[in-house]
Amino acid sequence: MRVEEIVEDVAARLLRLAVVKLPSDVKRAIERAYREEENPLGKAQLQAIIENIRLAEELERPICQDTGLITFYVRAGADFRGLDRVELSLKRAVKKATRQIPLRPNAVNPFTQQNSGNNVGRLLPYVKWDIVPGEHLEITAFPKGGGSENTCTLAMLSPSVGVEGLKRFVVESVLKAGGMPCPPTIIGVGIGGGADISMDLAKAALLRPLNKPNPDPWIADLEHQLYREINALGIGPMGLGGKFTTLAVKVSYAYRHPASYPVAVAFQCWAARRASARIHMDGSVEYLTHKVEEA
Amino acid sequence: MNRTLRLKTPLSEMEIRRLKVGDIVYLSGIIVTARDAAHKRMLDLVEAGKPLPINLRGFPIYHCGPLVRMEDGRWIVLAAGPTTSMRMEPLESVAIEKLGVRMVIGKGGMGKKTADAMARFGSVYGAFTGGAAILAARHVTRVVDVKWLDLGVPEALWVLEVKGFGPLIIAIDSHGNNLFGEVNERAWERYRFALQESGEA
Numbered sequence: 001m002r003v004e005e006i007v008e009d010v011a012a013r014l015l016r017l018a019v020v021k022l023p024s025d026v027k028r029a030i031e032r033a034y035r036e037e038e039n040p041l042g043k044a045q046l047q048a049i050i051e052n053i054r055l056a057e058e059l060e061r062p063i064c065q066d067t068g069l070i071t072f073y074v075r076a077g078a079d080f081r082g083l084d085r086v087e088l089s090l091k092r093a094v095k096k097a098t099r100q101i102p103l104r105p106n107a108v109n110p111f112t113q114q115n116s117g118n119n120v121g122r123l124l125p126y127v128k129w130d131i132v133p134g135e136h137l138e139i140t141a142f143p144k145g146g147g148s149e150n151t152c153t154l155a156m157l158s159p160s161v162g163v164e165g166l167k168r169f170v171v172e173s174v175l176k177a178g179g180m181p182c183p184p185t186i187i188g189v190g191i192g193g194g195a196d197i198s199m200d201l202a203k204a205a206l207l208r209p210l211n212k213p214n215p216d217p218w219i220a221d222l223e224h225q226l227y228r229e230i231n232a233l234g235i236g237p238m239g240l241g242g243k244f245t246t247l248a249v250k251v252s253y254a255y256r257h258p259a260s261y262p263v264a265v266a267f268q269c270w271a272a273r274r275a276s277a278r279i280h281m282d283g284s285v286e287y288l289t290h291k292v293e294e295a
Numbered sequence: 296m297n298r299t300l301r302l303k304t305p306l307s308e309m310e311i312r313r314l315k316v317g318d319i320v321y322l323s324g325i326i327v328t329a330r331d332a333a334h335k336r337m338l339d340l341v342e343a344g345k346p347l348p349i350n351l352r353g354f355p356i357y358h359c360g361p362l363v364r365m366e367d368g369r370w371i372v373l374a375a376g377p378t379t380s381m382r383m384e385p386l387e388s389v390a391i392e393k394l395g396v397r398m399v400i401g402k403g404g405m406g407k408k409t410a411d412a413m414a415r416f417g418s419v420y421g422a423f424t425g426g427a428a429i430l431a432a433r434h435v436t437r438v439v440d441v442k443w444l445d446l447g448v449p450e451a452l453w454v455l456e457v458k459g460f461g462p463l464i465i466a467i468d469s470h471g472n473n474l475f476g477e478v479n480e481r482a483w484e485r486y487r488f489a490l491q492e493s494g495e496a
């Protein structure tokens with residue numbers, strides 16, 4: 001197979017894996033929440049979620065009918081050949097996956113309100129590039145639902161409010177979101193840079209495995225504080241009450257301008273779908289988030 | 296504290312009045328899906344004094360645009376998760392008053408207008424787990440009928456026979472209680488209290 005065929009094939013498989021099967025770290029976090037939830041209503045929600053996850057895998061159907069807006073995160077080895085054709089292959093993969101799985105057509109022209117019918121449209125699927133050393137190509141499919149996207153927030157805080165101020169903004173964003181993003185959620189927080197950079201960081205933070213604490217102990221502590229404060233609110237699964245409003249809080253930061261203090265909060269619903277694979281120059285493929293029998 | 300009840304449709308006013316927020320309900324019988332466009336058309340008919348193609352008296356409306364497939368001339372429901380109910384807020388009170396809808400099922404809860412109509416006319420809101428689309432489809436035993444397919448598959452009125460459909464958490468009852476509102480208020484109180492404790496506010 002040629003490189004572009006391999007990329008198309010792998011990306012279409014990743015979309016299927018993502019929408020049908022949650023990564024094991026997310027499943028484990030939901031199961032733990034179920035065991036530890038004390039509110040009977042919250043517990044009933046988590047039980048329904050777990051049952052739904054099991055049925056999706058068994059019947060090979062999308063976990064949620066909103067199969068989201070599709071972003072691909074691509075970590076491109078500088079020596080991987082054929083990078084100029086990757087975006088075209090990703091578009092093809094999305095069309096194919098939309099037809100075959102099927103995915104819900106979710107790409108709409110913002111002016112005419114017309115749905116393209118195949119999840120492809122201007123700048124969609126969205127592709128985020130990262131250049132890294134090496135000869136491989138790492139692709140992450142990240143289809144994200146509308147319910148949790150609609151509660152994302154961004155604030156250009158005054159630097160004087162400090163860390164306490166940024167924590168307040170995050171917690172208040174969760175309060176305002178309530179049950180809308182289908183909690184228990186994963187919350188990505190991006191701090192610093194400019195407005196665009198902080199939201200980029202918040203979104204990318206949602207890709208991090210839930211069970212791995214931040215390598216920076218100071219940030220890991222901030223994540224833990226936010227996690228505790230958010231789950232103390234009692235919003236609970238689906239906003240019906242309980243101690244699991246969030247499964248994990250992930251923080252990323254960049255240095256900021258002296259005069260600005262951007263903070264972005266990205267919400268991800270319990271159906272936290274993502275799947276990654278690495279393609280090597282010899283055509284071999286490693287699946288990183290999911291077990292795949294025949295690749 | 297939280298009661299679990301199994302109910303059959305059509306629902307009587309007495310059965311509905313007995314429900315309290317926090318009750319967990321599993322439904323069997325007939326439910327009818329309706330989203331934005333179907334609500335609009337229903338209410339246009341009500342205003343014009345014309346009959347609906349289906350009698351909703353005593354039955355639940357489900358805020359859902361199902362994913363369906365035709366197999367051997369029969370409709371099969373593949374996914375049927377709830378959609379955000381708040382979009383139907385301006386119209387639902389009329390459906391409760393004029394059409395006798397006894398239960399509204401969806402996600403995220405509804406506002407004061409709907410809650411008031413529920414208290415006056417005897418209806419409740421049942422929250423179904425957001426995203427649990429396959430679980431919902433699993434409890435659909437048969438597509439009994441479909442009307443208004445001209446609105447498109449998700450917007451049509453799907454008359455579904457269900458068995459043990461749930462868990463539905465009663466989040467608005469017919470006595471003026473609204474669980475989403477209560478949870479939210481308490482969350483803000485806890486937050487303000489925590490701020491005071493840390494000397495922030």
Ligand code: SF4
Pocket residue numbers: 064065066067068144145146147148180181182269270271425426427
């Ligand atoms: S927020 Fe997530 S789980 Fe909820 S309906 Fe949307 S995609 Fe599905």
